[in-house]
Amino acid sequence: MRNILQMIPGGAPVVVGLALAGLLLSVVPCRPQMWLYPLVRQAVQMKVNYQTRDMLAKTTPHFIIRYTEKDADTIDMVAQAAEAAYQPVTAALNYAPGGKTLILVYPDRQAMKQAYGWAGDAGAMGFYWGGIIQILSPKAWMKDSQSVAEFMVNGPIVHEYTHLVLDYMTRGNYTRWFTEGLAQYVEYRVNGYEWVTADNGLGGKLYTMAELDGNFDGLPNQALAYRQSLALVRYIDEVHGDAKLNQVLGSLKAGVKVDKAIEKALGMDYGTYESLVNAWAKGNMKQYVRAAN
Known part of the structure; x- marks a missing residue:
């Protein structure tokens, strides 16, 4: 995470104020960071809103x-x-954030990569951070930059907006694998899109839940980590039903950690969940097929 003093307008005085607010909120039974987090996110939004005030704008x-x-x-x-x-x-998350969401469109990959010190995947078409969706211009990746259908199916809006809605709904109470799995799953349900490559097959050696929970972004095979995260969410919904996935989301909203939320909803321990998902994914998830020459 970038230096918070660089991200928040007002610098140290604002951070001190937020820290004091956090101390006061520590007496609240719910996890205190869930109360402090929205204040930090709002401060980030204030800074980015100010920095981008001279850009052209369209309101919907x-x-x-x-x-x-x-x-x-x-x-x-x-x-x-x-x-x-x-x-x-x-509708998928049963939650709608208030106000209007800011979307920033960058003309090229270099501009997006440099935005606010972002150091994510150089090939990404968008990312979510601090209450704001930031995307790459359709002209930089689409075959037909005027095709609404192509942009809606293959573009990043559904994926990144899912990240945002989950973030607001749970006040940051989720793991990286869960938000990536949920974003891919909503994208799959809305657009039918799946990220399937030769490197993310689910029939071989998989990452453990401890690895996904502890170091998702640092895992060497990111394609596999993402594919597993989708399987972990799809299993809940497709095997146990929408009500169970909604129960997990409700528990996260209430401050329960991801592993405990899943155990409570599915009535099984985390290790059993891991084993069942891995077995289910091998037989039910699409596998990469190399195109014929």
């Missing part, structure tokens, strides 16, 4: 989209896709 019922002149001819498409994502994502 649920989003504010900021962009450069280079993308003026694609913004209507981005806006349409964002609004199309709103209902299925909020």
